[in-house]
Amino acid sequence: MLTLIESHKGKVEAHRDLEVSLLRAWRKRQARIVSFRPDSVEMPIHHNGRFWFGSRPPNRDDTTPRYWNPFGAYREKGNLRIAVEINVPIDSNKKRAKGFFARDMETGAVYLMHDGGVGGGQKGVSKHNFLWWSDARLAPIVSEQGETRLGIVVAPVKSLSTPDHIARFIQKVIDFKQATKDGETDSPQARREQGTFKDYYDEFTGKKRRRRVAEIEYISRHGDIVRALQEWRQRRTKSHEKIVKNAYVDLGVQAQGTLRELYEVKTNSDRQTLYSAIGQVFVHDESSGKCRRFLVLPSGDRIPDDVSRALKRASIGVLRFRLEANNVRILK
16 A cells, blocks of 8 residues: 655655666756746756756745656757656645655655646646546555545656656656647547546546544455355355355355355455456356355445446346444444
């Protein structure tokens, strides 16, 4: 799980590691004019002959002090143009700034993140369009308050591979902006695909706003949910039926050695979770269509309409559970 780095100290350390990783590889240094609408500024930049980056520390006089990190394609003459900025607020995580840092709780590795909101003032250059065009995969990042923010993993901040990851991200933004300029993102088919992606993105982000504490409680009580499901089904078991389970099957019902019912418990109804659950019940059903399959989901979680239709086509039923103070209630 990736968690948001929120402390001043944590951000300073992460930014320092990022700069060191880039400076080791992009050793050439110049003072150049960097252009951004509507202004320009002279500043020291570092480059490798192909890409450049600059960095300015937070200004305490700003409303939202932040690291200013412009990146772009290098050229020997003329002003340098910014392809993308990855700016990180130092004392907050306001989403107006597109960059932030996250830590992998399992490995301790720290990553530079970007929410996909590339700018440039050009028609068609937008967050949704970039995410659609680039096939970016958004990772959920959990804050200390249990809220979730989505972001693209740009690069580890302390790795020999950091410059390569940064370079690929810069080039991807440049290519997207060129594709937009060339009209590739404005065809009727492209607009339809963008609309579908926007619907998916909005649905995904809406679901991810659920308080993390509730999600953690569902996860921590997974065993209680399975036991409640077992007790619920046991009360309906006939003499020739047997309740079974293993590492891959939350609960099953056998009759004469054949699996007749299969239950998969999930702690949320996010789209990716449902995709996984549907795949699991198909993989573990070896009855050639003779097994009734069920997903067991939290009460109140909405299933996307297209997934609901798919469940009906596949004859996969849905049961609901509700956590109560000292027990779990299985609902039909």
